[in-house]
Amino acid sequence: MAFLHIKNVVIKGLAACVPSGIEENSAITSILPPDLEKLIRTTGVERRHTIKPGDCTSDLCFKAAEKLIDELRWDKSEIEGLIFVSQTPDFILPATSAILQNRLGLSTDCFTLDISLGCSGFVYGLSAITSYMQTGMIRKALLLAGDTSSMTCSKDDKSTYPLFGDAGTATALEYSEGEDGLKFHLGSDGSGFSSIIINDGGYRNRFNAGSMNANFIAEGISRSNLQLTLDGMDVFSFGISKAPETVSALLNKFGVDKDNVDHFYFHQANLMMNDRIRKKLQLPEDKVPLSLKNFGNTSSASIPLTMVTETAEALRAGEKEIVACGFGVGLSWASVICKTTHLTIPDLIYYD
Amino acid sequence: MNIETFVQAFAEQFDEVPAVSFTPKTLFKENDEWSSMTALSVIAMVDENYGVRLTGDDVRKSSTVEDIYNIVLSKTNA
Numbered sequence: 022m023a024f025l026h027i028k029n030v031v032i033k034g035l036a037a038c039v040p041s042g043i044e045e046n047s048a049i050t051s052i053l054p055p056d057l058e059k060l061i062r063t064t065g066v067e068r069r070h071t072i073k074p075g076d077c078t079s080d081l082c083f084k085a086a087e088k089l090i091d092e093l094r095w096d097k098s099e100i101e102g103l104i105f106v107s108q109t110p111d112f113i114l115p116a117t118s119a120i121l122q123n124r125l126g127l128s129t130d131c132f133t134l135d136i137s138l139g140c141s142g143f144v145y146g147l148s149a150i151t152s153y154m155q156t157g158m159i160r161k162a163l164l165l166a167g168d169t170s171s172m173t174c175s176k177d178d179k180s181t182y183p184l185f186g187d188a189g190t191a192t193a194l195e196y197s198e199g200e201d202g203l204k205f206h207l208g209s210d211g212s213g214f215s216s217i218i219i220n221d222g223g224y225r226n227r228f229n230a231g232s233m234n235a236n237f238i239a240e241g242i243s244r245s246n247l248q249l250t251l252d253g254m255d256v257f258s259f260g261i262s263k264a265p266e267t268v269s270a271l272l273n274k275f276g277v278d279k280d281n282v283d284h285f286y287f288h289q290a291n292l293m294m295n296d297r298i299r300k301k302l303q304l305p306e307d308k309v310p311l312s313l314k315n316f317g318n319t320s321s322a323s324i325p326l327t328m329v330t331e332t333a334e335a336l337r338a339g340e341k342e343i344v345a346c347g348f349g350v351g352l353s354w355a356s357v358i359c360k361t362t363h364l365t366i367p368d369l370i371y372y373d
Numbered sequence: 374m375n376i377e378t379f380v381q382a383f384a385e386q387f388d389e390v391p392a393v394s395f396t397p398k399t400l401f402k403e404n405d406e407w408s409s410m411t412a413l414s415v416i417a418m419v420d421e422n423y424g425v426r427l428t429g430d431d432v433r434k435s436s437t438v439e440d441i442y443n444i445v446l447s448k449t450n451a
Contacts, residue, residue, distance in 0.1 A: 063413070253413070253429070254416060257417075258429075259426065261420050262420055293417075301421075
């Protein structure tokens with residue numbers, strides 16, 4: 022069991038940025054009205070913020086990071102690490118994290134790293150960046166996590182298009198000697214790699230003459246091999262078993278009574294799945310905030326976005342014990358528990 | 374586990390079809406109410422009642438309620 026306890030590092034603040042463009046799911050015309058109504062009810066996704074072609078996850082993360090650094094009054098020259106978690110990078114290469122280091126005006130004495138994970142990515146990213154920091158040689162660092170999944174979906178695929186929204190986030194971490202830090206549980210199961218996949222455009226299946234062709238999969242589902250394929254049944258089955266399992270493992274390992282946890286943030290997959298997960302863990306609704314109604318599934322941004330949009334006031338106001346759990350593409354899952362104290366959280370930022 | 378209670382629990386995932394009309398041999402995908410959402414309900418029921426993870430392929434390759442039952446049975450014993 023991959024458990025970690027990283028001491029001496031705390032979250033100082035976080036910011037989230039979404040594109041200002043909104044797509045209402047009720048306006049989708051390619052799905053019959055009764056089916057659409059059922060789909061919205063089951064998934065819980067009413068609208069999504071979606072980005073314009075050519076704009077990137079890094080643009081959203083950049084804006085979030087600038088605002089956060091400003092509100093924290095951090096001196097940029099003190100930031101010595103930047104991790105970018107995304108599956109929608111600017112380019113196949115180079116890594117987007119290096120581009121962001123320069124764009125943010127950070128020192129060239131700053132380590133940068135891209136991590137290719139989606140729904141579990143925020144928690145994985147936290148585990149990586151805090152691990153770098155725990156000896157105190159790096160004292161300030163940024164975790165930028167986000168995705169523009171709407172760009173990867175076929176508009177004619179009812180199994181993906183109505184679910185995904187776009188968002189970029191920034192989280193500020195700081196070395197703080199004597200703090201109990203963050204505790205993690207991490208896992209992977211690559212046997213499910215094809216459950217959420219974009220088939221073409223990498224090096225296993227290189228972009229080819231047929232990559233752009235729209236293939237009819239089933240009624241209401243047409244997509245090309247460059248677009249996202251999601252096996253909803255596989256992912257649902259995986260999510261409702263694995264998410265409660267990893268949270269229970271984390272709480273048991275570190276002897277935490279769930280009643281003492283103030284907020285449980287789950288990756289925002291869909292309402293039916295998130296409800297199941299909450300009920301299996303016997304958590305009250307008011308401890309499990311949801312942002313999927315207005316933002317959809319925002320992949321690696323979903324947890325920090327939910328923290329910002331649903332609980333900013335509480336997190337700014339005092340000391341909280343929080344649990345976060347991501348699960349999905351990989352397949353991959355991760356959970357974390359930590360204390361937060363008077364977080365710096367700018368109001369949600371919009372990108373035009 | 375026995376097949377009668379499984380069929381009963383399976384039938385309960387359908388809102389509009391009377392449960393008594395289900396048998397182990399029912400071709401559930403031919404029911405008008407069957408949809409990807411019903412599939413998720415069945416997966417959730419199997420997870421909750423039997424602690425078994427059904428995959429998308431398990432559901433796709435099954436035709437009758439008994440087919441699903443047999444998969445759950447094999448995974449329970451695994």
